[in-house]
Structure formats: C-alpha cells, structure tokens
Amino acid sequence: MKLLNWIAKLILLLNTLFEIPVGLIMIFAPAVFFPEINKPEINEVAHQLVTAQGRAFGFAAIAVGVLSLLMSLRPLSREVLFAGMGALAVFHIGLSIAQLLNQIEGYSALIALVIHGAFAVIFLAVFIWNAGKRQEPVPASAPAA
Numbered sequence: 001m002k003l004l005n006w007i008a009k010l011i012l013l014l015n016t017l018f019e020i021p022v023g024l025i026m027i028f029a030p031a032v033f034f035p036e037i038n039k040p041e042i043n044e045v046a047h048q049l050v051t052a053q054g055r056a057f058g059f060a061a062i063a064v065g066v067l068s069l070l071m072s073l074r075p076l077s078r079e080v081l082f083a084g085m086g087a088l089a090v091f092h093i094g095l096s097i098a099q100l101l102n103q104i105e106g107y108s109a110l111i112a113l114v115i116h117g118a119f120a121v122i123f124l125a126v127f128i129w130n131a132g133k134r135q136e137p138v139p140a141s142a143p144a145a
Helices: 002-028 044-072 078-105 110-132
Strands: none
Touching: 002 044, 002 078, 002 110, 044 078, 078 110
16 A cells, blocks of 8 residues: 555655646646737637636646645545545546547647546546456444344
8 A cells, every 4th residue: 555655645646746836827828828819810708718717627637736735645545545536536537538530630639639648547546546446345244232
C-alpha cells in the first residue's frame, strides 16, 4: 500500500499543479486556450459564448485541482482512493474523448488530448490497482441490545 500511496500522492500533486493554473487562466484569460475568439470574423455572440464556456470549464478544472490537493493532504485509505481516483479517471477520460473528437474535427490542440489522456490512463491504473487489492473482511457488528 505504501507504493500505491506514494504514486497516488505524486499524481494527485501533478494534477493539482496542472488543473488549478489552467482553471485560473480559463476564467480570467480564456483567449489563451481559445485564441480563435479574437479573430475578426468571430462575432460578438460567439466571443461571449466562448468566454462564458471558458469560465465554466475553468471552475470545473479548479474543482478537480482542489479535489486532488485535498486528497494529497490526507492519508489515502482504500475507500478514498476508490472514490477519488475513480472520479478523476472519469473526468480525464471524458475530457480525452472530447479532445479526441475535437482533434478529429480540427479545432483542438493535440497537447490537450495528450495531457488528459495521460492523466486518464494513470488515474484509471491507480483506481484499478487499488480496486484489485485484496480487501480485509469487515467484522460483523454486534447485534443491538
């Protein structure tokens, strides 16, 4: 369990260091990730929509970064690893699928797919590794008197 905890805490810290700055940039400067919104052919409504979506994605990224940070600051029980790594794997798998579709359609940076794909694989691997570990049986509780 010590190796699993060390790997989990390392990836959680890396995820925190990735997600929180990305989230802040998406909230305060979405054009960094969506440079197309500054092109002259983009109308004001599209600009506002991309800015609004960037902010929403930014807060989602910050939430995931905070989840990773909070998990990394506490002892990692099997239950915490199961729930947290499972949730983070689903988040990054979902973003990987979205980025893949965007990449196929030609409007996404390949680096986003690579980063989220790597996090997805790692979180999923830790989740599966933890889920596959033999669980100690829980003693039956004494009947109420």
